[in-house]
Amino acid sequence: MRVLLVGLGRWGEKHLRVLRSLGATVWVAEASPVRRAWALSHGIDPGLVVSDYRDALREVDAVDIVTPPDSHLALATASLDAGRDCFVEKPMTLTGAEARALSARVAGNDRVVQVGHIFRFHPVTACLREALAHGRIGAVRYITGRFAGFKRPRTDVGVTQTDSIHYFDLFAHLLGREPSGVTATLRDCLGRGLDDVSFATVDYGDVPAFVEAGYFAPGTSRECVLVGERGSLIADFTQSTVIVTAGAHVRRADGWDAVEIGKEVLDVGGGEPLALELAAFLAAVRRRGPSPVDVAAGLRALETVEGAVLSSRLGRRVSLDELRDGPPGSAYSLGPEALTV
Numbered sequence: 001m002r003v004l005l006v007g008l009g010r011w012g013e014k015h016l017r018v019l020r021s022l023g024a025t026v027w028v029a030e031a032s033p034v035r036r037a038w039a040l041s042h043g044i045d046p047g048l049v050v051s052d053y054r055d056a057l058r059e060v061d062a063v064d065i066v067t068p069p070d071s072h073l074a075l076a077t078a079s080l081d082a083g084r085d086c087f088v089e090k091p092m093t094l095t096g097a098e099a100r101a102l103s104a105r106v107a108g109n110d111r112v113v114q115v116g117h118i119f120r121f122h123p124v125t126a127c128l129r130e131a132l133a134h135g136r137i138g139a140v141r142y143i144t145g146r147f148a149g150f151k152r153p154r155t156d157v158g159v160t161q162t163d164s165i166h167y168f169d170l171f172a173h174l175l176g177r178e179p180s181g182v183t184a185t186l187r188d189c190l191g192r193g194l195d196d197v198s199f200a201t202v203d204y205g206d207v208p209a210f211v212e213a214g215y216f217a218p219g220t221s222r223e224c225v226l227v228g229e230r231g232s233l234i235a236d237f238t239q240s241t242v243i244v245t246a247g248a249h250v251r252r253a254d255g256w257d258a259v260e261i262g263k264e265v266l267d268v269g270g271g272e273p274l275a276l277e278l279a280a281f282l283a284a285v286r287r288r289g290p291s292p293v294d295v296a297a298g299l300r301a302l303e304t305v306e307g308a309v310l311s312s313r314l315g316r317r318v319s320l321d322e323l324r325d326g327p328p329g330s331a332y333s334l335g336p337e338a339l340t341v
Contacts, residue, residue, distance in 0.1 A: 001282055002027065004060040004084075006053045006075055007067035008035045011089070015066050016042075018275050022282060027060055029053035057082040062112075062285050064278075068156045069094040073102055076113070080105055085112040085285045087278070090169075091161050092298030096306045096323060099299040106295045114281045114291045115298035117169040121276040123269040124235050127242045128174055128226065131266060136244050137228025143171055143209040144227075149220040158195035160186060161305045163213040167224065168202060168304040169297060174226070177204040178300065183317040184308035189216070200308045231261070242266040 001024045005016055008030040016039070019026045027048045028039045039049050050056050053075065057063070063079040063086040065072060073093045079086040092115045093099045106113050119125055131137070145167035154162050172179060184200035197214040222237035231246040246261035280292045303320050311318040 001025070001062065001285065002060040003282075004029060004053060004056050004063045006030075006063060006065050008032075008039055009066070012066040014274055015064055015278070016044075018272070018278050019064065021275065022279055024282065027056045029056055054078065057084060060084065062086060062282070064281075065089060069161075070156065073098045076102055077105055080109055080111050080113070083109075083111070087114045087116060087281045088298070089116040090118075090298065091157065091165055091302055091305070092295065093302065094157070096299065096302045099295070099302045103295045103299050110288070112281075112284050112289050112291050113295050114284060115293045115295065115301075116277065117166070117173075117293050117297065117301065118273050118277050119166045119170045119237070120173050120293060121280065122237055122240075122273045123271055124237050124240055124242055125170065125174070127266050127268045128233055128235055131233055131242070131244060132174065132226070136231065137226065137233055137246075138230035139228060140175065140207050141227050141229060142207060143174075143224060145171070145209065145211045145224040146221045147211070147213045148217045149215070150218050151215055151220075153190065153192070153194070153196050153215045155192075155194075158186070158188075158198070158309075159213045159215060160184070160195055160198040160200065160308050161302075164198050164200055164211050164308070165301050165305055167209070167211045168200075169293075169301040170224070171202070171204060171209045172297070172300060175204045175207060177207070179204055179304050179307075179320060181317050181319045182304055182307040182311050184311040186309060186312040195309070195312075198308065200304075200311075202304055202308075240268050242268055 003019055003024045004027040005012060006029045008028055016026060028044055029050050030036050031051055036049050040046060063084050065075045065086060065088045069091050072088050076086050076088050093102055147163040147166055179202050181203045182200055186195040187197040189196050200211045202209045220238055224235050226233040230248055231244060234243045243263055243265055245263040248259055249256050250259050284291050303323050306323050307318045307320050
């Protein structure tokens with residue numbers, strides 16, 4: 001498999017390592033001469049390193065796009081027009097409107113397109129899906145997710161679009177349900193014009209999910225809790241652990257009682273999520289589809305982000321159907337005034 005990696009930043013470096021470990025012949029397209037020199041110093045053949053991705057499109061089978069979101073639509077469109085399958089890191093595009101345009105483009109050809117929602121490929125996610133499939137906690141009542149920690153803010157998109165989006169997609173994947181609406185509070189504490197604190201309640205049918213993201217809380221939190229009628233699943237993506245607790249509320253003559261039955265640490269399999277994700281993409285290319293995370297999933301996640309931004313601006317719940325009908329104004333004009341209720 002010949003793969004063109006477009007973008008060699010911090011995350012692009014990881015893609016390069018994994019693609020080579022999977023046996024792919026990797027071309028690298030990178031505008032920065034410093035980063036191109038880095039590629040050469042790490043064993044990439046000089047003939048496989050270019051400054052303009054278009055110079056290598058005809059030489060490869062697939063394209064791996066690991067660049068800022070505002071370039072995704074143009075890069076993916078050019079790759080598709082050249083007849084190349086492509087992997088696009090999340091968020092699929094910068095806006096929901098761009099995602100809809102890309103989705104329409106994909107519908108018109110037979111190329112494989114996969115969106116990089118990596119949490120789907122985490123061993124913790126596989127463990128959660130198995131536990132849910134076996135009814136370990138009964139019907140899910142609600143979910144909480146926390147993706148937070150004290151770290152450097154991204155400069156291209158807000159924290160909802162870079163961090164909360166992981167859970168927006170993951171919970172749709174775990175529940176097998178489409179999000180229908182969102183109520184959110186976003187803040188721009190640093191005054192950069194991008195949200196850096198985000199609290200969103202997303203409705204997946206009758207199951208609400210409460211998602212927190214931000215750059216200020218100490219430590220590193222990549223956790224979620226699925227609360228069901230017979231217990232809960234407690235997942236930590238950083239530690240790769242899943243705990244199932246069993247218990248239920250029992251009605252007594254004098255009221256309700258909480259009966260704890262016990263807890264069990266579940267077996268979480270191994271494997272690097274990025275390696276599993278890119279291996280799945282290469283496998284889809286070889287068999288000519290289907291994509292394990294298609295453009296419909298990428299669009300759904302972006303619409304949820306867009307709904308959260310609009311909800312915070314308007315101070316009310318936003319139905320995702322409103323976005324498809326055309327929201328008032330641009331939902332991605334994230335100035336401080338847009339983030340203050």
